[in-house]
Amino acid sequence: xxxxxxxxxxxxxxxxxxxxxxxxLDVTFEPGRMTALVGPSGSGKxxxxxxxxxxxxxxxxxVLLDGENLAGLSDxxxxxxxxxRIGYMFQSGNLLSGLTAIDQLLTxxxxxxxxxxxxxxxxxxxxxxxxxxxxxxxRPEQLSGGERQRVALARALFLxxxxxxxxxxxxxVDRSQAGDLAALLAERAHQDxxxxxxxxxxxxxxxxxxxVVDMAALTADAAPSAPAGR
Amino acid sequence: xFLALLELRAARGRFLLMGSVVVLVAxxxxxxxxxxTGLGDDTISALRRLxxxxxxxxxxxxxxxxxxxxxxxxxxAAWSEDADTETxxxxxxxxxxxxxxxxxxxxxxFGVEPGSFLAPSVTSxxxxxxxxxxxxxxxxxxxxxxxxxxxxxxxxxxxIELRVVGRTERSSYGHVPVAYIPLKTWQRIRFSTPGAPAxxxxxxxxxxxxxALRTPPDGASSAALDARYSTTTLTKEKAxxxxxxxxxxxxxxxxxxxxxxxxxxxxxxxxxxxxxxQRQPELxxxxxxGASRRRLLAHTVLQAALVVVLGTAAGAxxxxxxxxLVGEQVPFSLPAATLTVTMCTVAAVGLAGTALTLxxxxxxxxxxxxxxxx
Numbered sequence: 001x002x003x004x005x006x007x008x009x010x011x012x013x014x015x016x017x018x019x020x021x022x023x024x025l026d027v028t029f030e031p032g033r034m035t036a037l038v039g040p041s042g043s044g045k046x047x048x049x050x051x052x053x054x055x056x057x058x059x060x061x062x063v064l065l066d067g068e069n070l071a072g073l074s075d076x077x078x079x080x081x082x083x084x085r086i087g088y089m090f091q092s093g094n095l096l097s098g099l100t101a102i103d104q105l106l107t108x109x110x111x112x113x114x115x116x117x118x119x120x121x122x123x124x125x126x127x128x129x130x131x132x133x134x135x136x137x138x139r140p141e142q143l144s145g146g147e148r149q150r151v152a153l154a155r156a157l158f159l160x161x162x163x164x165x166x167x168x169x170x171x172x173v174d175r176s177q178a179g180d181l182a183a184l185l186a187e188r189a190h191q192d193x194x195x196x197x198x199x200x201x202x203x204x205x206x207x208x209x210x211x212v213v214d215m216a217a218l219t220a221d222a223a224p225s226a227p228a229g230r
Numbered sequence: 231x232f233l234a235l236l237e238l239r240a241a242r243g244r245f246l247l248m249g250s251v252v253v254l255v256a257x258x259x260x261x262x263x264x265x266x267t268g269l270g271d272d273t274i275s276a277l278r279r280l281x282x283x284x285x286x287x288x289x290x291x292x293x294x295x296x297x298x299x300x301x302x303x304x305x306x307a308a309w310s311e312d313a314d315t316e317t318x319x320x321x322x323x324x325x326x327x328x329x330x331x332x333x334x335x336x337x338x339x340f341g342v343e344p345g346s347f348l349a350p351s352v353t354s355x356x357x358x359x360x361x362x363x364x365x366x367x368x369x370x371x372x373x374x375x376x377x378x379x380x381x382x383x384x385x386x387x388x389x390i391e392l393r394v395v396g397r398t399e400r401s402s403y404g405h406v407p408v409a410y411i412p413l414k415t416w417q418r419i420r421f422s423t424p425g426a427p428a429x430x431x432x433x434x435x436x437x438x439x440x441x442a443l444r445t446p447p448d449g450a451s452s453a454a455l456d457a458r459y460s461t462t463t464l465t466k467e468k469a470x471x472x473x474x475x476x477x478x479x480x481x482x483x484x485x486x487x488x489x490x491x492x493x494x495x496x497x498x499x500x501x502x503x504x505x506x507x508q509r510q511p512e513l514x515x516x517x518x519x520g521a522s523r524r525r526l527l528a529h530t531v532l533q534a535a536l537v538v539v540l541g542t543a544a545g546a547x548x549x550x551x552x553x554x555l556v557g558e559q560v561p562f563s564l565p566a567a568t569l570t571v572t573m574c575t576v577a578a579v580g581l582a583g584t585a586l587t588l589x590x591x592x593x594x595x596x597x598x599x600x601x602x603x604x
Contacts, residue, residue, distance in 0.1 A: 050597060053518075055518060055596050055597050055599070056597055075523075076522060076523070079517065079520050079521070079522050079523075080520065080522070081520075082518065082519065082520035082596075083519070083520025083521070083522075084520070086520070088518060088519070088599075090515075090518070090599050094515070095515075096512050096515060096516070097240070097509075097512060098236075098237065098240025098241055099236055099237075099240055103236055106232070107232070107233055107236070107516075107519075108519060110232040110233055111233075111516065111519050111520055111521045111525065112520070116232050139240075
């Protein structure tokens with residue numbers, strides 16, 4: 001299983017205000033390795049993750065996950081790919097309001113089509129591994145920003161996806177926790193032999209990665225004028 | 231199911247509030263339905279019980295036919311002969327009387343020929359066929375007002391005495407309990423002038439309100455007979471509209487019910503529209519996690535179904551309880567079949583209201599998660 005982006009271009013906006021965020025991008029991510037995507041804000045890290053995670057269809061180019069071009073799939077087939085093969089952790093807004101930490105993980109099980117009840121003890125274990133064993137029944141509003149990020153991470157890891165896309169995992173955690181999280185991510189990438197791409201500004205995460213890809217270098221030939229936050 | 235229940239539990243306050251509204255709307259529909267049926271029964275149950283298929287009125291009475299129509303014996307005899315079907319005269323009028331024990335009652339006097347197919351069957355006492363001219367078989371509803379078999383009832387201002395000889399099932403006409411009396415006696419009540427000398431009773435005309443047909447005419451068609459004898463033939467069901475106030479009541483109650491059927495989907499639809507807008511970020515996240523549109527739809531419909539069905543069921547229980555509480559005090563009737571049909575309609579229109587929000591559920595865009603900031 002590998003992830004290959006061939007000549008991927010993403011252009012957003014209407015004719016009079018079109019913005020090219022990724023321009024003919026070619027990059028390959030191997031399994032069993034944690035890749036850190038670094039670069040300044042607006043360099044297209046989150047957009048690359050969205051394209052790789054079948055959330056955003058590129059304007060042109062191919063996104064090959066295990067040989068299958070995600071860019072050419074229908075909406076329903078792309079949802080199926082996300083459900084079965086892709087784990088995603090967003091920069092923010094990851095949790096379903098009103099649901100406890102353990103129910104966040106069991107919801108992922110439910111979406112995958114399995115019976116949530118059968119995975120309850122495993123979900124408890126997964127939350128324990130991110131240091132949230134004491135927060136199983138806490139809802140998002142009862143958790144700190146860092147704890148919410150860790151619940152989201154536990155959920156993204158829970159079903160052992162073949163492709164794991166993580167956007168700024170340490171944005172809301174302190175320095176010591178950032179180190180632990182980065183180590184956990186690297187360990188899971190090796191253990192599960194999955195393709196893991198982590199967009200980050202955090203040096204700690206970049207240092208824990210097996211490979212660092214600089215978005216500025218990747219898009220050097222293009223002339224991106226991305227909006228803030230991209 | 232899993233996620234739908236989790237969300238219901240997480241937002242139980244909002245769903246309880248919405249469920250309460252559904253309960254109240256359903257209960258209100260049930261109660262209005264009970265009153266519609268009850269008032270209808272109170273107006274025409276005596277007509278419904280008539281073992282007749284059609285009723286013939288004089289053609290000059292175009293409304294309130296039971297009060298306005300008068301047919302004479304010779305017309306009826308000729309009509310019957312040409313129609314070649316079993317017929318019998320029926321007199322209907324509303325009067326007042328007082329029993330010898332002092333109970334003052336209103337009664338709808340139904341004048342029938344003793345021994346005819348319109349003569350009532352009795353649940354206690356004797357029937358009209360077995361007794362003398364000034365006898366009366368009372369509806370069970372008169373018993374509630376203090377009249378007993380064996381009582382003598384005097385028609386107010388006419389001094390006509392009626393002996394209560396039997397009791398039949400509960401029936402009423404124009405919200406007044408029915409008393410079945412021999413046609414000759416009915417004619418005395420209908421055509422006597424209060425205070426007139428006794429000699430005047432000799433001039434009582436042989437007239438009545440309608441001619442009841444046991445089965446539709448076998449000979450000439452009703453239309454031909456109506457044209458020939460200046461009559462109007464109505465089916466028994468159509469003749470209900472000739473009862474006083476029946477059409478007005480039906481239109482009023484049915485209008486209230488129709489408005490409630492309009493309100494129910496709007497209320498439920500509005501709630502789920504707001505609920506769907508509020509949870510667009512959650513829906514987007516679920517889509518980003520790979521939830522199919524079908525799953526999101528199923529989970530939304532299931533939530534709506536639980537709220538609407540449980541709310542409607544509770545509303546049905548509440549409406550039934552109101553029916554039990556009011557008892558015989560008011561005209562309220564809510565048979566299980568009526569209640570079931572009414573509640574199924576409430577549930578169906580409630581769910582139809584939810585359908586308006588489903589499009590928005592399927593349009594949740596997972597890409598918005600990139601800019602999420604919750």
